[in-house]
Amino acid sequence: MNILIIATGGTIGSSFDGECVNVRTDGRSEVIDRYLSTHPDIRFDIRHPLNILSERITADDFNALAKALYEVELSAYDGVILTLGSDSLAYISSFVGLLFGNKHDIPIMLVAANKILSAPDSNGYENFCCAVELIKRGTLGAYVPYRNSDGVMYVHTATDLRQADLSEDFYSLHGAYATYDGTLHPLRSPIFHTVPDCFSADDPPKISDNVLLLHPYPMQDYSALSTCGKKAVLHTLYHSATLDSASALAFLDSLG
Numbered sequence: 259m260n261i262l263i264i265a266t267g268g269t270i271g272s273s274f275d276g277e278c279v280n281v282r283t284d285g286r287s288e289v290i291d292r293y294l295s296t297h298p299d300i301r302f303d304i305r306h307p308l309n310i311l312s313e314r315i316t317a318d319d320f321n322a323l324a325k326a327l328y329e330v331e332l333s334a335y336d337g338v339i340l341t342l343g344s345d346s347l348a349y350i351s352s353f354v355g356l357l358f359g360n361k362h363d364i365p366i367m368l369v370a371a372n373k374i375l376s377a378p379d380s381n382g383y384e385n386f387c388c389a390v391e392l393i394k395r396g397t398l399g400a401y402v403p404y405r406n407s408d409g410v411m412y413v414h415t416a417t418d419l420r421q422a423d424l425s426e427d428f429y430s431l432h433g434a435y436a437t438y439d440g441t442l443h444p445l446r447s448p449i450f451h452t453v454p455d456c457f458s459a460d461d462p463p464k465i466s467d468n469v470l471l472l473h474p475y476p477m478q479d480y481s482a483l484s485t486c487g488k489k490a491v492l493h494t495l496y497h498s499a500t501l502d503s504a505s506a507l508a509f510l511d512s513l514g
Contacts, residue, residue: 260301261393262335263290264326266308266319266350268343270371270382279374281309288375289341289386300390303335312343312370320353320465327358337365337393339386344370347402347428348421353465355400355416356453365393366400368416372426381405388413388438399448403438404428411438417451474501480509 265271267281270289290302307326308319323340332338342350347370358366367389371382381404388403388411400416406427412434420429436444453463470488472478474496485491491513495501 259299259336259394260303260334261390262330262332262338263287263302263304264323264338264340265290265304265306266312266323266340266342267310268312268341268346268370269374270341270343270369270386271309272311272374274374274376281311287341289369289371289383292375292383293386293390297390305330310343312346315343315346315350317465317467320350323350324353324357324463324465327354332358332364335364337367339367339369339389339393341369341386344372344422344426344428347404348419351400351402351414351416351419356451357463358400363398365397366416367392368400368402370402370404384411391438392442395442397442399450401435401448402428412436413438413442415448415450418449474506478502478505480505480512483509485513 265287269279271287272279272281273288287304290304294300294302305326307322310319340350340354347368351368354366354368369382369385369389371380371385373380373382375382384405385403392401392403392413402414402416402419403411404414405411412428413436414428414430415435418430418432418435420431422428432446432449434445435448436442468487468489470483470485470491472483472491472493474494491510493506
């Protein structure tokens with residue numbers, strides 16, 4: 259079994275140095291070392307395109323990650339595991355899921371941890387083990403295995419994962435694809451979304467930071483917002499698909 263590991267840092271690649279939690283500068287991965295100590299039959303090919311805490315990720319980092327994946331001959335592997343931070347998990351999983359979720363006949367797993375691996379209640383190692391087991395089973399597509407605080411290991415399709423916000427748990431827009439307890443228990447059909455075919459392998463989509471994203475909330479003060487340097491505004495809606503349309507339209511009109 260030959261698995262490509264794309265390590266990017268994050269909590270799962272961090273340790274406590276006596277003062278704070280930070281990514282390991284030596285580039286070693288405790289989760290990989292621990293796994294290989296009991297599974298010598300698995301071969302990992304490890305790449306490190308990034309080594310950052312996920313809250314610091316930039317558009318350039320997203321594009322470096324895509325470049326690292328596009329430059330690899332994925333057919334040489336039985337599967338791919340990306341280890342990354344939980345703060346960016348929902349965003350990177352959607353990005354990777356759009357680019358690769360339905361384009362390659364191999365499993366792609368995205369793995370994060372709620373806490374550093376040395377913490378007794380960290381879920382990082384279990385999430386990683388689940389990812390390897392799903393690859394062994396040939397589970398095609400891009401997925402996120404993640405054990406929530408209820409002790410259940412959920413398997414999410416990558417493009418369905420929602421941002422965790424103030425919770426350590428993760429959920430899917432349409433509910434998790436499956437649960438895993440040594441056996442995969444599908445809860446529904448997997449849902450895959452991909453970018454249009456006009457983006458070829460030689461011209462992958464690029465992430466840009468020149469888009470302003472607005473999530474409305476009661477008493478939104480549009481006068482405090484600046485669109486300087488932005489080329490577009492993406493405005494979401496409340497759960498009922500509504501918003502203060504008068505204020506929002508006035509703001510949009512002010513943009514010319």
